[in-house]
Amino acid sequence: MVKAWIEDLKRAAYIAEKDMKVYFLKGPNLIFGLILPISLFLSFSIGRSVDPAFAVPGLVAIASFFGAGAIQAIALPLERRTGTFNLLLSAPISLFAIVLGKALAGFFFGAILSVAYTIIMIPFSPLPNIPLFFLGILFSSFTFSSFGLLLSAPFRDIPQAMPPATVVRIVLVFICGVFVPLTALPLLLQVLAYAMPLTYSVDSLRQAMSGSINTQMFLIDLGAQVLFSVFFLAVTVWALKKTTQ
Amino acid sequence: MEIAIRVQDLTKRYPNVLAVDHINFEVHKGEFFGFLGPNGAGKTTTINILTGVAKATSGAASIMGYDLSREPVKAKEHIGVVPDTSNLYDEMTAWDNIVFCAKLHGVSKEKRENRSNELLELVGLHERRNDRVGTYSKGMKKRLMIAAALVHEPEILFLDEPTTGLDVQGAREVRGLIRELNRKGTTVFLTTHYLEEADLCCQRIAIIAKGKIITEDTPEKLKLSIQAEQVIEVSFDRTMDVADKLKRLSNVTNVVTLGDKFRLSVADSSETLASIFDFAKVHSLKVVSINTLKPTLEDAFVKLTGLRLEVMSIEKEQMKPNRG
Numbered sequence: 001m002v003k004a005w006i007e008d009l010k011r012a013a014y015i016a017e018k019d020m021k022v023y024f025l026k027g028p029n030l031i032f033g034l035i036l037p038i039s040l041f042l043s044f045s046i047g048r049s050v051d052p053a054f055a056v057p058g059l060v061a062i063a064s065f066f067g068a069g070a071i072q073a074i075a076l077p078l079e080r081r082t083g084t085f086n087l088l089l090s091a092p093i094s095l096f097a098i099v100l101g102k103a104l105a106g107f108f109f110g111a112i113l114s115v116a117y118t119i120i121m122i123p124f125s126p127l128p129n130i131p132l133f134f135l136g137i138l139f140s141s142f143t144f145s146s147f148g149l150l151l152s153a154p155f156r157d158i159p160q161a162m163p164p165a166t167v168v169r170i171v172l173v174f175i176c177g178v179f180v181p182l183t184a185l186p187l188l189l190q191v192l193a194y195a196m197p198l199t200y201s202v203d204s205l206r207q208a209m210s211g212s213i214n215t216q217m218f219l220i221d222l223g224a225q226v227l228f229s230v231f232f233l234a235v236t237v238w239a240l241k242k243t244t245q
Numbered sequence: 246m247e248i249a250i251r252v253q254d255l256t257k258r259y260p261n262v263l264a265v266d267h268i269n270f271e272v273h274k275g276e277f278f279g280f281l282g283p284n285g286a287g288k289t290t291t292i293n294i295l296t297g298v299a300k301a302t303s304g305a306a307s308i309m310g311y312d313l314s315r316e317p318v319k320a321k322e323h324i325g326v327v328p329d330t331s332n333l334y335d336e337m338t339a340w341d342n343i344v345f346c347a348k349l350h351g352v353s354k355e356k357r358e359n360r361s362n363e364l365l366e367l368v369g370l371h372e373r374r375n376d377r378v379g380t381y382s383k384g385m386k387k388r389l390m391i392a393a394a395l396v397h398e399p400e401i402l403f404l405d406e407p408t409t410g411l412d413v414q415g416a417r418e419v420r421g422l423i424r425e426l427n428r429k430g431t432t433v434f435l436t437t438h439y440l441e442e443a444d445l446c447c448q449r450i451a452i453i454a455k456g457k458i459i460t461e462d463t464p465e466k467l468k469l470s471i472q473a474e475q476v477i478e479v480s481f482d483r484t485m486d487v488a489d490k491l492k493r494l495s496n497v498t499n500v501v502t503l504g505d506k507f508r509l510s511v512a513d514s515s516e517t518l519a520s521i522f523d524f525a526k527v528h529s530l531k532v533v534s535i536n537t538l539k540p541t542l543e544d545a546f547v548k549l550t551g552l553r554l555e556v557m558s559i560e561k562e563q564m565k566p567n568r569g
Contacts, residue, residue, distance in 0.1 A: 090321060
Protein backbone atom coordinates (compact mmCIF):
# COMPACT_ATOMS: atom_id res chain seq x y z
CA MET A 1 0.00 0.00 0.00
CA VAL A 2 2.73 2.48 1.06
CA LYS A 3 4.81 1.39 -1.93
CA ALA A 4 1.86 2.10 -4.24
CA TRP A 5 1.45 5.58 -2.74
CA ILE A 6 5.15 6.31 -3.19
CA GLU A 7 4.93 5.17 -6.82
CA ASP A 8 1.89 7.41 -7.32
CA LEU A 9 3.76 10.40 -5.85
CA LYS A 10 6.79 9.72 -8.04
CA ARG A 11 4.59 9.65 -11.13
CA ALA A 12 2.83 12.85 -10.00
CA ALA A 13 6.28 14.47 -9.87
CA TYR A 14 6.98 13.27 -13.45
CA ILE A 15 3.73 14.89 -14.61
CA ALA A 16 4.73 18.13 -12.87
CA GLU A 17 8.16 18.02 -14.55
CA LYS A 18 6.53 17.44 -17.95
CA ASP A 19 4.01 20.28 -17.44
CA MET A 20 6.80 22.68 -16.51
CA LYS A 21 8.73 21.70 -19.61
CA VAL A 22 5.72 22.08 -21.91
CA TYR A 23 3.76 25.01 -20.48
CA PHE A 24 6.03 27.39 -18.54
CA LEU A 25 6.92 29.49 -21.56
CA LYS A 26 3.51 29.45 -23.28
CA GLY A 27 2.32 32.97 -24.22
CA PRO A 28 -0.94 33.03 -22.23
CA ASN A 29 0.94 31.74 -19.19
CA LEU A 30 3.41 34.62 -19.33
CA ILE A 31 0.70 37.23 -20.01
CA PHE A 32 -1.66 36.13 -17.25
CA GLY A 33 1.01 34.98 -14.81
CA LEU A 34 3.70 37.60 -15.25
CA ILE A 35 2.22 40.76 -16.76
CA LEU A 36 -1.32 40.90 -15.29
CA PRO A 37 -0.26 40.97 -11.59
CA ILE A 38 2.26 43.78 -12.09
CA SER A 39 -0.24 45.72 -14.25
CA LEU A 40 -2.89 45.47 -11.54
CA PHE A 41 -0.39 46.45 -8.89
CA LEU A 42 0.94 49.47 -10.79
CA SER A 43 -2.52 50.70 -11.77
CA PHE A 44 -3.49 50.68 -8.12
CA SER A 45 -0.24 52.00 -6.60
CA ILE A 46 1.02 54.70 -8.98
CA GLY A 47 0.14 58.18 -7.80
CA ARG A 48 -0.99 57.03 -4.36
CA SER A 49 0.99 56.99 -1.15
CA VAL A 50 0.88 53.30 -0.32
CA ASP A 51 2.99 51.82 2.48
CA PRO A 52 5.36 49.31 0.83
CA ALA A 53 4.98 46.95 3.81
CA PHE A 54 1.25 46.83 2.96
CA ALA A 55 1.55 46.84 -0.84
CA VAL A 56 4.47 44.46 -1.50
CA PRO A 57 2.90 41.39 0.19
CA GLY A 58 -0.18 42.12 -1.92
CA LEU A 59 1.89 42.12 -5.11
CA VAL A 60 3.66 38.90 -4.14
CA ALA A 61 0.34 37.26 -3.25
CA ILE A 62 -1.29 38.16 -6.58
CA ALA A 63 1.85 37.10 -8.47
CA SER A 64 1.42 33.70 -6.86
CA PHE A 65 -2.37 33.85 -7.35
CA PHE A 66 -2.22 34.57 -11.09
CA GLY A 67 1.02 32.69 -11.77
CA ALA A 68 0.04 29.41 -10.11
CA GLY A 69 -3.41 29.54 -11.70
CA ALA A 70 -2.42 30.61 -15.22
CA ILE A 71 -0.74 27.32 -16.12
CA GLN A 72 -3.85 25.41 -15.01
CA ALA A 73 -6.10 27.41 -17.33
CA ILE A 74 -3.83 26.27 -20.19
CA ALA A 75 -2.56 22.79 -19.42
CA LEU A 76 -5.68 20.96 -18.30
CA PRO A 77 -8.18 22.21 -20.94
CA LEU A 78 -5.59 21.91 -23.74
CA GLU A 79 -4.67 18.34 -22.80
CA ARG A 80 -8.30 17.35 -22.61
CA ARG A 81 -8.98 18.81 -26.06
CA THR A 82 -5.94 17.33 -27.78
CA GLY A 83 -6.23 13.90 -26.16
CA THR A 84 -2.91 13.99 -24.31
CA PHE A 85 -4.84 13.83 -21.03
CA ASN A 86 -5.94 10.33 -22.09
CA LEU A 87 -2.28 9.29 -22.06
CA LEU A 88 -2.28 10.06 -18.33
CA LEU A 89 -5.66 8.41 -17.75
CA SER A 90 -4.55 5.15 -19.38
CA ALA A 91 -1.30 5.04 -17.37
CA PRO A 92 -1.10 3.10 -14.09
CA ILE A 93 -1.59 6.14 -11.88
CA SER A 94 -4.55 7.33 -9.82
CA LEU A 95 -6.60 10.33 -10.93
CA PHE A 96 -5.68 12.05 -7.67
CA ALA A 97 -1.97 11.68 -8.47
CA ILE A 98 -2.53 13.13 -11.96
CA VAL A 99 -4.27 16.14 -10.42
CA LEU A 100 -1.55 16.45 -7.78
CA GLY A 101 1.12 16.43 -10.50
CA LYS A 102 -0.64 19.25 -12.32
CA ALA A 103 -1.03 21.18 -9.04
CA LEU A 104 2.72 20.84 -8.41
CA ALA A 105 3.56 22.37 -11.80
CA GLY A 106 1.41 25.43 -11.04
CA PHE A 107 2.88 25.58 -7.55
CA PHE A 108 6.41 25.88 -8.93
CA PHE A 109 5.43 28.55 -11.45
CA GLY A 110 3.59 30.60 -8.81
CA ALA A 111 6.42 30.22 -6.31
CA ILE A 112 9.11 31.20 -8.84
CA LEU A 113 7.18 34.33 -9.88
CA SER A 114 6.51 35.32 -6.26
CA VAL A 115 10.13 34.88 -5.28
CA ALA A 116 11.21 36.92 -8.31
CA TYR A 117 8.83 39.77 -7.37
CA THR A 118 10.01 39.56 -3.75
CA ILE A 119 13.65 39.94 -4.77
CA ILE A 120 12.80 42.89 -7.04
CA MET A 121 10.86 44.59 -4.24
CA ILE A 122 13.39 44.10 -1.42
CA PRO A 123 15.01 47.54 -2.05
CA PHE A 124 11.59 49.16 -1.51
CA SER A 125 10.48 47.11 1.45
CA PRO A 126 12.87 45.23 3.77
CA LEU A 127 12.04 41.64 4.65
CA PRO A 128 12.59 41.04 8.38
CA ASN A 129 11.41 37.42 8.43
CA ILE A 130 12.63 35.75 5.28
CA PRO A 131 11.87 32.08 6.20
CA LEU A 132 8.27 32.78 7.17
CA PHE A 133 7.74 34.95 4.10
CA PHE A 134 8.93 32.13 1.87
CA LEU A 135 6.84 29.65 3.83
CA GLY A 136 3.86 31.89 3.11
CA ILE A 137 4.76 31.90 -0.60
CA LEU A 138 4.96 28.10 -0.72
CA PHE A 139 1.59 27.57 0.96
CA SER A 140 -0.04 30.29 -1.15
CA SER A 141 1.31 28.94 -4.44
CA PHE A 142 0.08 25.42 -3.80
CA THR A 143 -3.35 26.66 -2.73
CA PHE A 144 -3.70 28.92 -5.77
CA SER A 145 -2.52 26.19 -8.11
CA SER A 146 -5.21 23.88 -6.72
CA PHE A 147 -7.74 26.70 -7.07
CA GLY A 148 -6.67 27.16 -10.71
CA LEU A 149 -7.26 23.46 -11.36
CA LEU A 150 -10.72 23.67 -9.89
CA LEU A 151 -11.59 26.66 -12.10
CA SER A 152 -10.37 24.92 -15.28
CA ALA A 153 -11.76 21.44 -14.57
CA PRO A 154 -15.12 21.97 -16.33
CA PHE A 155 -13.51 23.18 -19.58
CA ARG A 156 -11.97 21.51 -22.61
CA ASP A 157 -10.41 24.51 -24.33
CA ILE A 158 -8.22 27.48 -23.36
CA PRO A 159 -10.56 30.20 -24.72
CA GLN A 160 -13.36 28.72 -22.61
CA ALA A 161 -11.27 28.31 -19.46
CA MET A 162 -9.23 31.52 -19.41
CA PRO A 163 -11.90 34.31 -19.26
CA PRO A 164 -13.97 33.00 -16.31
CA ALA A 165 -10.82 32.12 -14.36
CA THR A 166 -9.38 35.61 -14.94
CA VAL A 167 -12.62 37.37 -14.01
CA VAL A 168 -12.95 35.36 -10.79
CA ARG A 169 -9.34 36.15 -9.85
CA ILE A 170 -9.64 39.89 -10.54
CA VAL A 171 -12.82 40.11 -8.44
CA LEU A 172 -11.11 38.27 -5.58
CA VAL A 173 -8.11 40.61 -5.72
CA PHE A 174 -10.42 43.50 -4.83
CA ILE A 175 -12.26 41.81 -1.97
CA CYS A 176 -9.44 39.86 -0.29
CA GLY A 177 -7.43 42.70 1.19
CA VAL A 178 -4.76 42.96 -1.50
CA PHE A 179 -5.20 46.68 -2.19
CA VAL A 180 -7.85 47.67 0.35
CA PRO A 181 -7.70 46.56 4.01
CA LEU A 182 -10.49 44.16 4.91
CA THR A 183 -11.68 46.51 7.67
CA ALA A 184 -12.51 49.09 5.01
CA LEU A 185 -14.91 46.70 3.24
CA PRO A 186 -18.64 46.31 3.95
CA LEU A 187 -19.46 43.47 6.38
CA LEU A 188 -20.88 41.21 3.66
CA LEU A 189 -17.69 41.46 1.60
CA GLN A 190 -15.59 40.85 4.72
CA VAL A 191 -17.49 37.59 5.33
CA LEU A 192 -16.99 36.62 1.68
CA ALA A 193 -13.30 37.51 1.90
CA TYR A 194 -12.78 35.06 4.77
CA ALA A 195 -14.20 32.31 2.59
CA MET A 196 -11.43 32.92 0.02
CA PRO A 197 -7.87 31.56 0.16
CA LEU A 198 -6.29 34.80 -1.11
CA THR A 199 -7.24 36.57 2.14
CA TYR A 200 -5.19 34.09 4.21
CA SER A 201 -2.28 34.26 1.79
CA VAL A 202 -2.13 38.08 1.92
CA ASP A 203 -2.42 38.06 5.70
CA SER A 204 0.40 35.52 6.18
CA LEU A 205 2.73 37.41 3.82
CA ARG A 206 1.87 40.75 5.40
CA GLN A 207 2.63 39.38 8.88
CA ALA A 208 5.99 38.01 7.70
CA MET A 209 6.88 41.31 6.05
CA SER A 210 5.85 43.46 8.97
CA GLY A 211 8.03 41.43 11.30
CA SER A 212 5.37 41.31 14.01
CA ILE A 213 4.18 37.72 13.80
CA ASN A 214 1.07 36.61 15.64
CA THR A 215 1.95 32.91 15.72
CA GLN A 216 -1.64 31.77 16.19
CA MET A 217 -2.92 33.92 13.32
CA PHE A 218 -0.01 32.86 11.10
CA LEU A 219 -0.75 29.19 11.74
CA ILE A 220 -4.45 29.78 11.07
CA ASP A 221 -3.49 31.37 7.73
CA LEU A 222 -1.37 28.36 6.76
CA GLY A 223 -3.91 25.84 8.10
CA ALA A 224 -6.75 27.51 6.17
CA GLN A 225 -4.69 27.26 2.98
CA VAL A 226 -4.05 23.57 3.57
CA LEU A 227 -7.80 22.99 4.02
CA PHE A 228 -8.57 25.01 0.90
CA SER A 229 -6.00 23.00 -1.09
CA VAL A 230 -7.45 19.65 0.00
CA PHE A 231 -10.96 20.87 -0.81
CA PHE A 232 -9.96 22.24 -4.25
CA LEU A 233 -8.07 19.07 -5.21
CA ALA A 234 -10.89 16.80 -4.06
CA VAL A 235 -13.52 18.78 -5.99
CA THR A 236 -11.25 18.83 -9.07
CA VAL A 237 -10.90 15.03 -8.98
CA TRP A 238 -14.67 14.72 -8.60
CA ALA A 239 -15.32 17.17 -11.46
CA LEU A 240 -12.84 15.41 -13.76
CA LYS A 241 -14.43 12.04 -13.01
CA LYS A 242 -17.81 13.52 -13.88
CA THR A 243 -16.80 15.35 -17.05
CA THR A 244 -14.07 13.07 -18.43
CA GLN A 245 -15.67 9.72 -17.88
CA MET B 246 -6.31 -20.88 -22.34
CA GLU B 247 -5.51 -17.86 -20.16
CA ILE B 248 -7.87 -14.92 -20.52
CA ALA B 249 -6.21 -11.53 -21.14
CA ILE B 250 -9.38 -9.42 -21.52
CA ARG B 251 -12.83 -10.33 -20.22
CA VAL B 252 -15.87 -8.18 -20.92
CA GLN B 253 -19.21 -9.00 -19.33
CA ASP B 254 -22.46 -7.21 -20.11
CA LEU B 255 -20.56 -3.97 -20.68
CA THR B 256 -22.75 -0.94 -21.32
CA LYS B 257 -21.97 2.72 -21.88
CA ARG B 258 -24.79 5.22 -22.05
CA TYR B 259 -24.24 8.89 -22.89
CA PRO B 260 -27.06 11.39 -22.35
CA ASN B 261 -28.41 10.99 -25.88
CA VAL B 262 -26.98 7.72 -27.09
CA LEU B 263 -26.43 4.13 -26.03
CA ALA B 264 -22.86 3.76 -27.30
CA VAL B 265 -22.20 0.21 -26.06
CA ASP B 266 -25.09 -2.12 -25.40
CA HIS B 267 -24.49 -5.10 -23.06
CA ILE B 268 -21.53 -6.59 -24.93
CA ASN B 269 -19.67 -9.76 -23.93
CA PHE B 270 -16.41 -11.20 -25.22
CA GLU B 271 -13.09 -12.66 -24.13
CA VAL B 272 -9.62 -12.27 -25.60
CA HIS B 273 -7.06 -14.98 -24.93
CA LYS B 274 -3.47 -14.31 -24.01
CA GLY B 275 -1.29 -14.05 -27.13
CA GLU B 276 -4.29 -13.67 -29.42
CA PHE B 277 -4.69 -11.11 -32.23
CA PHE B 278 -8.27 -9.98 -31.71
CA GLY B 279 -10.09 -7.67 -34.09
CA PHE B 280 -12.98 -5.42 -33.15
CA LEU B 281 -14.60 -4.62 -36.43
CA GLY B 282 -17.37 -2.21 -37.19
CA PRO B 283 -18.30 1.02 -38.94
CA ASN B 284 -17.40 4.35 -37.34
CA GLY B 285 -19.82 5.21 -34.57
CA ALA B 286 -20.47 1.52 -33.81
CA GLY B 287 -18.98 1.69 -30.30
CA LYS B 288 -15.40 0.51 -30.94
CA THR B 289 -13.60 3.53 -29.50
CA THR B 290 -15.97 3.73 -26.54
CA THR B 291 -15.21 0.07 -25.76
CA ILE B 292 -11.45 0.63 -26.05
CA ASN B 293 -11.72 3.75 -23.86
CA ILE B 294 -13.44 1.74 -21.14
CA LEU B 295 -10.89 -1.07 -21.39
CA THR B 296 -7.96 1.38 -21.12
CA GLY B 297 -9.33 3.39 -18.19
CA VAL B 298 -10.13 6.53 -20.17
CA ALA B 299 -13.90 6.11 -19.74
CA LYS B 300 -16.09 4.41 -17.15
CA ALA B 301 -18.76 1.89 -18.06
CA THR B 302 -22.34 2.67 -17.12
CA SER B 303 -22.82 -0.96 -16.14
CA GLY B 304 -21.23 -4.35 -16.63
CA ALA B 305 -17.70 -5.48 -15.89
CA ALA B 306 -14.33 -5.64 -17.62
CA SER B 307 -11.05 -7.11 -16.48
CA ILE B 308 -7.48 -7.03 -17.74
CA MET B 309 -5.25 -10.00 -16.84
CA GLY B 310 -7.72 -10.82 -14.08
CA TYR B 311 -7.79 -7.31 -12.57
CA ASP B 312 -11.23 -5.72 -12.49
CA LEU B 313 -11.06 -2.29 -14.12
CA SER B 314 -13.47 -0.65 -11.69
CA ARG B 315 -11.93 -2.11 -8.52
CA GLU B 316 -8.21 -2.27 -9.40
CA PRO B 317 -7.73 0.15 -12.30
CA VAL B 318 -4.06 0.92 -11.60
CA LYS B 319 -3.13 -2.80 -11.44
CA ALA B 320 -5.09 -3.47 -14.63
CA LYS B 321 -3.42 -0.58 -16.48
CA GLU B 322 0.07 -1.86 -15.62
CA HIS B 323 -0.47 -4.60 -18.22
CA ILE B 324 -1.61 -2.50 -21.16
CA GLY B 325 -0.18 -0.27 -23.85
CA VAL B 326 -2.51 2.01 -25.78
CA VAL B 327 -2.31 3.44 -29.29
CA PRO B 328 -5.38 5.67 -29.69
CA ASP B 329 -6.86 6.78 -33.00
CA THR B 330 -5.53 10.34 -32.64
CA SER B 331 -2.15 11.37 -31.26
CA ASN B 332 -1.87 11.36 -27.48
CA LEU B 333 1.71 12.65 -27.49
CA TYR B 334 2.96 16.13 -26.68
CA ASP B 335 3.69 18.12 -29.86
CA GLU B 336 5.84 20.55 -27.86
CA MET B 337 8.22 17.81 -26.68
CA THR B 338 10.75 15.81 -28.66
CA ALA B 339 10.15 12.17 -29.53
CA TRP B 340 12.80 11.22 -26.99
CA ASP B 341 11.20 13.25 -24.18
CA ASN B 342 7.78 11.81 -25.01
CA ILE B 343 8.92 8.21 -24.92
CA VAL B 344 10.97 8.71 -21.74
CA PHE B 345 7.97 10.42 -20.10
CA CYS B 346 5.79 7.40 -20.99
CA ALA B 347 8.44 5.10 -19.50
CA LYS B 348 8.44 7.12 -16.28
CA LEU B 349 4.64 7.05 -16.08
CA HIS B 350 4.77 3.26 -16.28
CA GLY B 351 7.47 2.94 -13.65
CA VAL B 352 10.25 1.74 -15.95
CA SER B 353 13.53 1.91 -14.03
CA LYS B 354 16.07 4.60 -14.91
CA GLU B 355 18.60 2.03 -16.17
CA LYS B 356 16.08 0.40 -18.49
CA ARG B 357 14.44 3.61 -19.68
CA GLU B 358 17.20 4.80 -21.99
CA ASN B 359 17.99 1.41 -23.50
CA ARG B 360 14.36 0.64 -24.15
CA SER B 361 13.67 4.08 -25.63
CA ASN B 362 16.67 3.75 -27.97
CA GLU B 363 15.60 0.23 -29.01
CA LEU B 364 12.03 1.23 -29.75
CA LEU B 365 12.95 4.38 -31.65
CA GLU B 366 15.24 2.21 -33.80
CA LEU B 367 12.43 -0.32 -34.26
CA VAL B 368 9.97 2.28 -35.54
CA GLY B 369 12.63 4.02 -37.62
CA LEU B 370 12.63 7.33 -35.75
CA HIS B 371 15.96 7.21 -33.94
CA GLU B 372 17.50 9.74 -36.30
CA ARG B 373 14.66 12.17 -35.58
CA ARG B 374 14.50 11.55 -31.83
CA ASN B 375 15.49 15.12 -30.92
CA ASP B 376 12.87 16.75 -33.18
CA ARG B 377 9.66 18.09 -31.73
CA VAL B 378 6.73 15.75 -32.35
CA GLY B 379 4.75 18.71 -33.74
CA THR B 380 7.02 18.56 -36.80
CA TYR B 381 6.25 14.87 -37.47
CA SER B 382 3.96 13.54 -40.21
CA LYS B 383 0.84 11.56 -39.30
CA GLY B 384 2.59 8.26 -40.05
CA MET B 385 5.64 9.17 -37.96
CA LYS B 386 3.40 10.15 -35.05
CA LYS B 387 1.58 6.85 -35.32
CA ARG B 388 4.86 4.91 -35.23
CA LEU B 389 6.03 6.95 -32.26
CA MET B 390 2.73 6.27 -30.48
CA ILE B 391 3.31 2.55 -30.98
CA ALA B 392 6.85 2.88 -29.59
CA ALA B 393 5.58 4.88 -26.60
CA ALA B 394 2.88 2.28 -25.95
CA LEU B 395 5.50 -0.49 -25.89
CA VAL B 396 8.07 1.18 -23.67
CA HIS B 397 7.02 -0.76 -20.56
CA GLU B 398 6.71 -4.07 -22.44
CA PRO B 399 2.95 -4.47 -21.99
CA GLU B 400 1.32 -7.87 -22.27
CA ILE B 401 -1.68 -6.37 -24.07
CA LEU B 402 -1.58 -3.76 -26.79
CA PHE B 403 -4.74 -1.83 -27.63
CA LEU B 404 -4.74 -0.22 -31.07
CA ASP B 405 -7.60 2.02 -32.13
CA GLU B 406 -7.69 2.38 -35.92
CA PRO B 407 -3.88 2.30 -36.20
CA THR B 408 -3.73 2.66 -39.98
CA THR B 409 -6.45 5.26 -40.53
CA GLY B 410 -5.08 8.25 -42.41
CA LEU B 411 -1.82 6.54 -43.36
CA ASP B 412 -0.68 6.02 -46.93
CA VAL B 413 -0.46 2.47 -48.30
CA GLN B 414 3.22 2.06 -47.45
CA GLY B 415 2.78 3.54 -43.93
CA ALA B 416 -0.22 1.29 -43.25
CA ARG B 417 1.74 -1.76 -44.42
CA GLU B 418 4.65 -0.90 -42.13
CA VAL B 419 2.40 -0.42 -39.11
CA ARG B 420 0.56 -3.70 -39.80
CA GLY B 421 3.88 -5.51 -40.15
CA LEU B 422 5.08 -4.09 -36.85
CA ILE B 423 1.92 -5.12 -35.01
CA ARG B 424 1.99 -8.63 -36.48
CA GLU B 425 5.60 -9.01 -35.40
CA LEU B 426 4.72 -7.95 -31.85
CA ASN B 427 1.91 -10.49 -31.77
CA ARG B 428 4.25 -13.17 -33.09
CA LYS B 429 6.52 -12.44 -30.13
CA GLY B 430 3.63 -12.99 -27.71
CA THR B 431 1.91 -9.64 -27.21
CA THR B 432 -1.87 -9.88 -27.06
CA VAL B 433 -3.28 -7.44 -29.61
CA PHE B 434 -6.71 -5.83 -29.45
CA LEU B 435 -7.25 -4.02 -32.73
CA THR B 436 -10.23 -1.90 -33.66
CA THR B 437 -10.61 -1.17 -37.33
CA HIS B 438 -13.18 -0.36 -39.95
CA TYR B 439 -10.92 -1.78 -42.67
CA LEU B 440 -12.23 -5.26 -43.44
CA GLU B 441 -9.10 -6.25 -45.34
CA GLU B 442 -6.92 -5.27 -42.39
CA ALA B 443 -8.98 -7.40 -40.01
CA ASP B 444 -8.86 -10.32 -42.45
CA LEU B 445 -5.09 -10.03 -42.89
CA CYS B 446 -4.14 -9.69 -39.23
CA CYS B 447 -6.73 -11.10 -36.84
CA GLN B 448 -7.05 -14.59 -35.47
CA ARG B 449 -10.54 -13.83 -34.20
CA ILE B 450 -12.98 -11.03 -34.96
CA ALA B 451 -15.99 -9.54 -33.22
CA ILE B 452 -18.25 -7.45 -35.41
CA ILE B 453 -19.94 -4.56 -33.61
CA ALA B 454 -22.71 -2.38 -35.01
CA LYS B 455 -24.89 0.14 -33.17
CA GLY B 456 -23.24 -0.78 -29.87
CA LYS B 457 -24.04 -4.50 -30.09
CA ILE B 458 -21.81 -7.42 -30.99
CA ILE B 459 -23.39 -9.09 -34.01
CA THR B 460 -21.05 -12.04 -34.25
CA GLU B 461 -17.66 -13.28 -33.11
CA ASP B 462 -15.48 -15.92 -34.79
CA THR B 463 -12.35 -16.50 -36.84
CA PRO B 464 -12.28 -14.66 -40.21
CA GLU B 465 -12.48 -17.96 -42.15
CA LYS B 466 -15.42 -19.27 -40.12
CA LEU B 467 -17.24 -15.96 -40.54
CA LYS B 468 -16.84 -16.27 -44.30
CA LEU B 469 -17.94 -19.90 -44.28
CA SER B 470 -20.96 -19.13 -42.11
CA ILE B 471 -22.55 -17.20 -44.96
CA GLN B 472 -21.62 -19.68 -47.65
CA ALA B 473 -25.03 -20.96 -48.72
CA GLU B 474 -23.83 -22.10 -52.13
CA GLN B 475 -20.37 -22.66 -53.58
CA VAL B 476 -19.03 -20.94 -56.65
CA ILE B 477 -16.58 -22.19 -59.27
CA GLU B 478 -15.03 -19.88 -61.83
CA VAL B 479 -13.70 -21.54 -64.98
CA SER B 480 -12.38 -20.40 -68.35
CA PHE B 481 -11.78 -22.46 -71.52
CA ASP B 482 -9.89 -21.81 -74.71
CA ARG B 483 -13.24 -21.30 -76.46
CA THR B 484 -16.43 -19.66 -75.16
CA MET B 485 -18.93 -20.33 -77.96
CA ASP B 486 -22.11 -22.14 -76.69
CA VAL B 487 -20.31 -23.29 -73.56
CA ALA B 488 -22.61 -21.57 -71.02
CA ASP B 489 -25.73 -23.46 -72.12
CA LYS B 490 -23.88 -26.76 -72.07
CA LEU B 491 -22.44 -26.08 -68.60
CA LYS B 492 -25.95 -25.48 -67.26
CA ARG B 493 -26.81 -29.09 -68.08
CA LEU B 494 -24.14 -30.46 -65.72
CA SER B 495 -25.45 -32.11 -62.59
CA ASN B 496 -25.05 -30.00 -59.38
CA VAL B 497 -24.88 -26.75 -61.39
CA THR B 498 -27.74 -24.41 -60.44
CA ASN B 499 -26.72 -21.31 -62.37
CA VAL B 500 -24.08 -20.10 -64.84
CA VAL B 501 -23.07 -16.45 -65.29
CA THR B 502 -20.73 -15.39 -68.11
CA LEU B 503 -18.14 -12.81 -67.08
CA GLY B 504 -15.95 -11.96 -70.09
CA ASP B 505 -14.10 -15.16 -70.97
CA LYS B 506 -14.99 -16.76 -67.63
CA PHE B 507 -18.00 -18.73 -66.47
CA ARG B 508 -19.14 -18.48 -62.85
CA LEU B 509 -20.98 -21.63 -61.82
CA SER B 510 -23.18 -21.82 -58.74
CA VAL B 511 -22.96 -25.40 -57.52
CA ALA B 512 -24.25 -27.54 -54.70
CA ASP B 513 -20.98 -29.44 -54.21
CA SER B 514 -17.77 -27.98 -55.62
CA SER B 515 -15.62 -31.13 -55.30
CA GLU B 516 -18.04 -33.26 -57.37
CA THR B 517 -18.53 -30.51 -59.94
CA LEU B 518 -14.79 -29.97 -60.43
CA ALA B 519 -14.46 -33.54 -61.72
CA SER B 520 -17.51 -33.06 -63.98
CA ILE B 521 -15.98 -29.90 -65.49
CA PHE B 522 -12.80 -31.73 -66.52
CA ASP B 523 -14.93 -34.53 -68.07
CA PHE B 524 -17.02 -31.85 -69.80
CA ALA B 525 -13.85 -30.26 -71.27
CA LYS B 526 -12.64 -33.62 -72.57
CA VAL B 527 -15.99 -34.51 -74.18
CA HIS B 528 -16.25 -31.11 -75.91
CA SER B 529 -12.54 -30.91 -76.86
CA LEU B 530 -12.01 -27.83 -74.69
CA LYS B 531 -8.85 -26.85 -72.87
CA VAL B 532 -9.25 -25.58 -69.29
CA VAL B 533 -7.31 -22.28 -69.08
CA SER B 534 -8.06 -21.60 -65.40
CA ILE B 535 -10.31 -22.95 -62.71
CA ASN B 536 -10.94 -21.60 -59.17
CA THR B 537 -13.33 -22.25 -56.36
CA LEU B 538 -14.48 -18.86 -55.03
CA LYS B 539 -15.02 -18.30 -51.33
CA PRO B 540 -17.02 -15.42 -49.86
CA THR B 541 -14.86 -12.52 -48.67
CA LEU B 542 -15.02 -10.92 -45.22
CA GLU B 543 -16.82 -8.06 -46.94
CA ASP B 544 -19.55 -10.48 -48.06
CA ALA B 545 -19.77 -11.84 -44.52
CA PHE B 546 -19.94 -8.34 -43.04
CA VAL B 547 -22.74 -7.24 -45.35
CA LYS B 548 -24.73 -10.42 -44.79
CA LEU B 549 -24.25 -10.54 -41.01
CA THR B 550 -24.79 -6.85 -40.18
CA GLY B 551 -27.35 -6.02 -42.82
CA LEU B 552 -25.33 -2.83 -43.40
CA ARG B 553 -24.16 -1.52 -46.72
CA LEU B 554 -20.41 -1.81 -47.34
CA GLU B 555 -20.15 1.96 -47.84
CA VAL B 556 -20.70 2.60 -44.11
CA MET B 557 -17.23 1.18 -43.51
CA SER B 558 -15.62 3.87 -45.63
CA ILE B 559 -17.22 6.78 -43.77
CA GLU B 560 -14.31 8.31 -41.91
CA LYS B 561 -14.54 9.66 -38.37
CA GLU B 562 -14.38 13.28 -39.48
CA GLN B 563 -17.69 12.82 -41.28
CA MET B 564 -19.21 11.17 -38.21
CA LYS B 565 -18.38 13.92 -35.74
CA PRO B 566 -21.53 16.08 -36.02
CA ASN B 567 -23.70 13.05 -35.28
CA ARG B 568 -21.77 11.70 -32.34
CA GLY B 569 -22.78 12.10 -28.74
